[in-house]
Amino acid sequence: MRLTSEEKKMLRGGNGVAAKEALELQIEVGKFFGAKRLVPVSNVHMMGDIEVMGDSGKAFLERMAASGASCSVPTTTNARCIDFEYVARLGQHPDEAAKEKQLIAYLRKMDVITADTCINYQTLYQPHKDEHVAWGDTGTVIYANSVFGARSNFEAGPAALAAGISGRVAEYGFHLDQHRRGTFQVDVNVALEDYADWGALGKLVGESHQDYFAVPVFNGVKRRPSADQLKHLGASLASYGSMGMFHMVGVTPDAPTLRAAFGGAKPAEKIAVTRRDIERVYASYGAKNNPLNLVVFSGPQQSLFEMKNLAALLDGQKIRSGSHLFVTTSNGVKSAARALGYLEKIESAGGIVLEGVCFYILQNIAQIRVRNGWSNLVTNSAKLANIIGAHKFNTLLRRTEECIHIALTGEES
Amino acid sequence: MNTKRSAPLIKVRRAYGVVVEGEVLISNEGFSPRYDLDRWTGLISRPGHALEGHNLKDKILITPSAKGGIAAGWAFYDIRHKDIAPRAFVFGVTNPVMVQGAVFAGITITEGWSRWPHDWIKTGDIVRVDPIKKTIRLLTAVT
Numbered sequence: 174m175r176l177t178s179e180e181k182k183m184l185r186g187g188n189g190v191a192a193k194e195a196l197e198l199q200i201e202v203g204k205f206f207g208a209k210r211l212v213p214v215s216n217v218h219m220m221g222d223i224e225v226m227g228d229s230g231k232a233f234l235e236r237m238a239a240s241g242a243s244c245s246v247p248t249t250t251n252a253r254c255i256d257f258e259y260v261a262r263l264g265q266h267p268d269e270a271a272k273e274k275q276l277i278a279y280l281r282k283m284d285v286i287t288a289d290t291c292i293n294y295q296t297l298y299q300p301h302k303d304e305h306v307a308w309g310d311t312g313t314v315i316y317a318n319s320v321f322g323a324r325s326n327f328e329a330g331p332a333a334l335a336a337g338i339s340g341r342v343a344e345y346g347f348h349l350d351q352h353r354r355g356t357f358q359v360d361v362n363v364a365l366e367d368y369a370d371w372g373a374l375g376k377l378v379g380e381s382h383q384d385y386f387a388v389p390v391f392n393g394v395k396r397r398p399s400a401d402q403l404k405h406l407g408a409s410l411a412s413y414g415s416m417g418m419f420h421m422v423g424v425t426p427d428a429p430t431l432r433a434a435f436g437g438a439k440p441a442e443k444i445a446v447t448r449r450d451i452e453r454v455y456a457s458y459g460a461k462n463n464p465l466n467l468v469v470f471s472g473p474q475q476s477l478f479e480m481k482n483l484a485a486l487l488d489g490q491k492i493r494s495g496s497h498l499f500v501t502t503s504n505g506v507k508s509a510a511r512a513l514g515y516l517e518k519i520e521s522a523g524g525i526v527l528e529g530v531c532f533y534i535l536q537n538i539a540q541i542r543v544r545n546g547w548s549n550l551v552t553n554s555a556k557l558a559n560i561i562g563a564h565k566f567n568t569l570l571r572r573t574e575e576c577i578h579i580a581l582t583g584e585e586s
Numbered sequence: 587m588n589t590k591r592s593a594p595l596i597k598v599r600r601a602y603g604v605v606v607e608g609e610v611l612i613s614n615e616g617f618s619p620r621y622d623l624d625r626w627t628g629l630i631s632r633p634g635h636a637l638e639g640h641n642l643k644d645k646i647l648i649t650p651s652a653k654g655g656i657a658a659g660w661a662f663y664d665i666r667h668k669d670i671a672p673r674a675f676v677f678g679v680t681n682p683v684m685v686q687g688a689v690f691a692g693i694t695i696t697e698g699w700s701r702w703p704h705d706w707i708k709t710g711d712i713v714r715v716d717p718i719k720k721t722i723r724l725l726t727a728v729t
Contacts, residue, residue, distance in 0.1 A: 201689045202682065205602050205697075226660040227625070229667035251656070309656045311683075329659020332686035346682060383616050383651040385681035415616075415652050415681050560655070562632045563621050 174203055174343070175210045183339060191242030195335035202332065203343025211341040212348060216300060217248040218293050218308040219333035221280060223273045224254035224536045226330065231276050233331070238279040248337035249298070250280065251310045252291040252474060252501070252531040259527055264544055265537045273536070285337065289529035290503035291473045294321070295400060302426055305348060307336035311411035312404065312473050312556065314347075318418040320403055322426035324348045327385070327417055346386070347417055353427065354436035355390035355420050357382065360445040364395040367572040368405040368479075371398065372555025373454040375409025376570075377446055383414050390434040391421040398424065401476050408473050409555040458558070458569040460585070463548035465569075466493075468580040471501035471532035472557035477509050483524070484515035486577045492523030497545065498580040500526045524580075533561040542566060551579050594706065594724075598676070599698025601717035602685065606673040606694050607725060608646045610711045612704060613637045616651035617675075619661040619687075628670030642672045646713055648703055650678035658687035666691040674715045676703070676722060696720070 176184065184200075186193045199211065223231060253273065260270045277287050288297055293308075294316045300306050300323035307328045308314045317323040326346040328336060336342050346352055359378055365371050378389050389410070398406070398421075410416040420428035428434035470483060483500060492498050500519060502510070507528040510516040519526055535541065542548075542564060550566040552558055553576050558568040571579065578586050615636040617623075624631035628643045642665070652658075665671045674694035675684060688695035694715055703722065707713065710728035715721075 198686070198690060201602060202686050205600050205685050205689070205695075206682070207600075220656050220659070225620075225657045225664075227664035227667070229664050230660045233663070309659075311656055326682045327656060329656050329683040329686040329690075331659050331663065331690045332682070333659075383653065384679050385652070386679070412655070413653075417681070560621055563623065565631075565633060 174200055174208060180211060189241055191237050191240050191338050195338040198332065198335050199339060199341070199343050203345060206343065206345035208343035208345040210344050212305050212344045213341050214246060214305045214307045214336055216298050216306045217244065217246055217333050217337040218251060218310065218313055219248060219285070219328070219337065220251040220309040220330045221276065221334070222253035222255070222534065223269055223276055224534050226276070230330070231272060234276060234279040238282040242283050242338055244284045244337035245340040246337060247286065248284070249286045249288040249293055251289070252534065253289050253529055254534045254536040256527040256530050259525070263535065263541055265535070269536050288503070291531055292404070292476060292503060295404070295476050296503055296505050305342065307333055307342045309333040311417070312408035314417050315407035315411045315419065316404060318347050318353070319407060319420065319425050352386055353418060354388065354438060355434040355440065356386070356388045357390070357442040357444070358440040359389050359391050360443065361391050361394050362445050363448040363451055365402070365451070367553065368402060369553040369555065369570055369572045370451055371402045371406040372409040372553070373451050373570065374446055375406045376413045376454055376555045376559070377450055379410045379412065379414025379416055385415050385417055387414065387416055388418045388420065389416070390428065390431065390440065391419065392431055394421055394424065401479055404473055405554065412556040412559045455570060460549050460569065461567055463567065465549050465551055465579050465583050465585065466496040467547045467549060468496070468498045468551045468576050469532050469557060470553065470576070471499065472554045472560060474531060475500055475502040475506065477506050480506060480510040480515045480519070481513070482573065484510070484518040486574065487522035487524060488518045490522045490581055492580050493583045496580055496583055498524040499532055500524055501530050501532055502526065502528060504528045533557055533564070539564045551576050594701070596703055596722040597700035598696040598720045598722060601696040601720050602689055603674065603692070603694025603717045605714065605716045605718065606646070607712060607714045608644055608673040610648055610707055610709055610713055611637055611640050611642065611645045612648040612707055612709050614650060614704060616653040617647065617649040618653035618655055618658070619665070620655040620657035621653055623661070625661055625665055626668070628665065643670045645672045646674045646676060646715060647672045648676040648707065652677055652680040652684045656683055658683045659690060662687035662691035662693055666693060676715060696722070
């Protein structure tokens, strides 16, 4: 790889041991992908919580912080595994909560902004077209590439922290034009409305094309999707297909036309998605004769608009006795929802609104499931329906209003 | 054990790490340390996964694709320190997270293969993964 004089200095340890280690990691990864150089980034978003890092990751952060490491570009954190207000109520382990607090202190010492959100693209930072960023959480990356036209690869926690410290990333993958062109065409022959419909589309396309470098081009979308609908589509594509980018003709910035989306090339494949396909996704989920006593709106965190909608659907209602309804969102959105009265409506109905976390990464979630007698998890998030399987939940993807109906009655309509 | 099956070399497209030998766990299904793995025991834990119940520790995992998530970056480092890590990940296609995680943890990783390994490698076989030569060689085949 070609290195600048500043980068050579970093590699020699001229900017400290942390910058040296950061760059060494980035160069090895860059060499794997054939990168020829590093490019500066303007914003970094990283995952770092005790559930995913464990004691070894925490010890690494402690060492880095003690070495004087500091981020050279604005660096924010993704959703974490503990909402400190709910540790006792959820039955999370106080020792792990204490570790999480230490871990946050290490990050802050390195000038990381612990914003704890997976919807940074809605609430914190919106990069412009072709801006290089280094984001973690796959949903944030696919949104940056696709909807903003910015440039990022999936950056895992230690890789994102390395980018924060060095202020650059190796130039490969979605930083390069050649990987940003569409590779296959998806004709959308159905009007999609609910967030779950968009997630179901992502599941259909992602599950059948699992490849980071596959870039679907959605064509024929009947109605301009909202930011939240694109959020659910992107999160689902990334979750089921490990995809980092999509185009939507007439909607996303690199796809003013079908031809432009493919960069003038022909699609390798064309598929079509119909109403029947979407309904087939819903039909693939079932309760397996276990109670429908858990409904979750999470993965990604809820926007203020989603909070408003949930508040309206739950206004004056009561969650069925014995059932639970969880919502996760960011600190900023929860604060606004409180000021606007949305939070009171959700909580009065019996809903629990957690901040700064995502449901599937909650510390101790497998034990929480067992303790509460949960088997089924009903959600409007296709991503959550996919990702929480490792904790032995049986998931049901349902449209938002159906999720609320189940929370109120314990039954499907 | 025997070595009756022919042992052609697989060439891999990209590779990182040191030369390792070990017992194969091979699957037609993709892999994610977040979705599929119990990161306290090393067991593939997701119900219905083709390798459910198998333990990753000291294995060579051969899988066609990487699934999902950002978690691999810390997760590989975590399982390495818990001494339940595999010796190598051999992916058909992977994503940067797996590579970043493997490099950070010092676990050998490869991507891309010149022939479909499932035709001649089985779970339980012993193989050598050589990231320098970018090859996978069958050493011992189970009956």
